[in-house]
Amino acid sequence: MTHLKAWQADILLLTVAFIWGTTFVIVKNALQGITPFIFLAVRFLIAFVFLYVIYRPGFRILKKPILLAGSAIGVFLFAGYAFQTVGLQYTTASNTGFITGLSVILVPFFSIFITRQLPNFYVLSGALLAAGGLALLTLSPNLAFQKGDVLVFFCACSFALHIIFVGRYANQHDPTLLAMVQILLVGLLSTMMTVVSPQEGLPHSWTGELWWALGITAILATSLAFLIQNSVQRYTSPSRTAIIFATEPVFAALTAYTYGGEELTSRALLGAALVLAGILLAELKGSS
Numbered sequence: 001m002t003h004l005k006a007w008q009a010d011i012l013l014l015t016v017a018f019i020w021g022t023t024f025v026i027v028k029n030a031l032q033g034i035t036p037f038i039f040l041a042v043r044f045l046i047a048f049v050f051l052y053v054i055y056r057p058g059f060r061i062l063k064k065p066i067l068l069a070g071s072a073i074g075v076f077l078f079a080g081y082a083f084q085t086v087g088l089q090y091t092t093a094s095n096t097g098f099i100t101g102l103s104v105i106l107v108p109f110f111s112i113f114i115t116r117q118l119p120n121f122y123v124l125s126g127a128l129l130a131a132g133g134l135a136l137l138t139l140s141p142n143l144a145f146q147k148g149d150v151l152v153f154f155c156a157c158s159f160a161l162h163i164i165f166v167g168r169y170a171n172q173h174d175p176t177l178l179a180m181v182q183i184l185l186v187g188l189l190s191t192m193m194t195v196v197s198p199q200e201g202l203p204h205s206w207t208g209e210l211w212w213a214l215g216i217t218a219i220l221a222t223s224l225a226f227l228i229q230n231s232v233q234r235y236t237s238p239s240r241t242a243i244i245f246a247t248e249p250v251f252a253a254l255t256a257y258t259y260g261g262e263e264l265t266s267r268a269l270l271g272a273a274l275v276l277a278g279i280l281l282a283e284l285k286g287s288s
Contacts, residue, residue: 009235010283013244016225021251023221025260030213034203037193042214044187047222049134051180053060060176069169070181076162083155090148097138097249099152102217104130104255106160106279107242114164122285123239130278132248136271138247166230167238175230182230183222243282246275 031039057099060066104127108119115193119127158269169178185265194200203210257264 004232004235006240007283008237009232010236010240010244011237012228013230013241014247015030015226016228017247018247018251019220019225020245021248022255023217024252025255026213026216028117028260029034030210030217032211033205033207035194035200036088037082037190037197037200038082038202039185039214041190041194043218043222044190045184046214046218047225047226048180048187050219051176051183051227055180057180059175061180066173066177067181069173070178071185073162073165073169073178074185075184076158076165077182078189080155080158081186081190082160083151083158087148087151087155091152095139096152096155098158099136099149100156101134101249102153102156102245103133103160103163104134104242104246105164106156108239110157110160110164111238119138119239121239123237123243123282126278126282128278128281129281130275131179131244133191133271133274133276133278135245136274137253137268137274138271143226161183163233163241164238164247166233167241170230170234176227179223179226183226190192240282243279247279250275 027039084096084100108124108127114116166178229241253264253268253272
């Protein structure tokens with residue numbers, strides 16, 4: 001990929017957030033007939049096969065540096081999905097959405113210790129605005145602590161570390177190979193979880209709707225999305241990436257309202273506005 005400007009990279013990352021957000025309804029419907037880790041295993045393995053057939057990396061993917069870097073990033077990616085999936089069994093969806101969104105706040109603070117780069121005032125302010133918007137979008141008025149909240153907090157930490165480590169390794173390795181190793185590792189670890197977890201099991205029927213959901217999430221939301229992230233994140237900062245990814249619940253809410261028949265309240269609209277305000281603050285002032 002040719003050299004990109006920061007705003008071009010941000011638009012591509014925003015496209016990734018759009019894809020992830022708009023597939024929420026599809027995944028929600030698909031999970032009615034399949035267990036979470038089976039869904040993740042099939043999704044990520046299909047995504048890997050798709051990328052392998054298109055790019056045919058051969059033995060390049062087996063080189064030690066790319067395996068180590070991709071595995072280091074992939075562990076955090078898998079942990080994010082795993083903690084979120086298990087945590088959802090013990091807490092509410094609104095709690096899960098907000099706590100996962102805390103990765104927006106965690107990325108700048110983790111970056112201080114990992115990259116030794118202090119984010120500026122505007123990036124931190126944008127992150128706080130975005131987190132406030134996520135709270136309005138996802139928190140219910142009667143928020144109660146659930147034991148799964150701790151697991152989902154680890155999910156937020158994992159996703160934050162995934163963004164940071166993609167930023168660290170994206171300049172050092174082929175982005176396609178880096179994405180493929182991550183995706184394969186998540187698929188393999190998810191497959192292992194289906195074996196050790198007593199709650200997992202094959203679905204009774206593989207319906208057309210289920211295969212449609214697997215195809216959309218595997219190709220668009222996994223193969224292409226992570227390929228874009230690994231390719232363009234080198235042209236922007238991890239903190240800005242985290243804030244851009246905070247638009248995912250905005251797109252999810254709009255999709256749920258348009259196609260899922262869910263109510264979009266004035267409170268949710270205010271939350272969406274705060275998220276977008278945080279992005280604009282970081283985008284317009286964060287690089288100064």
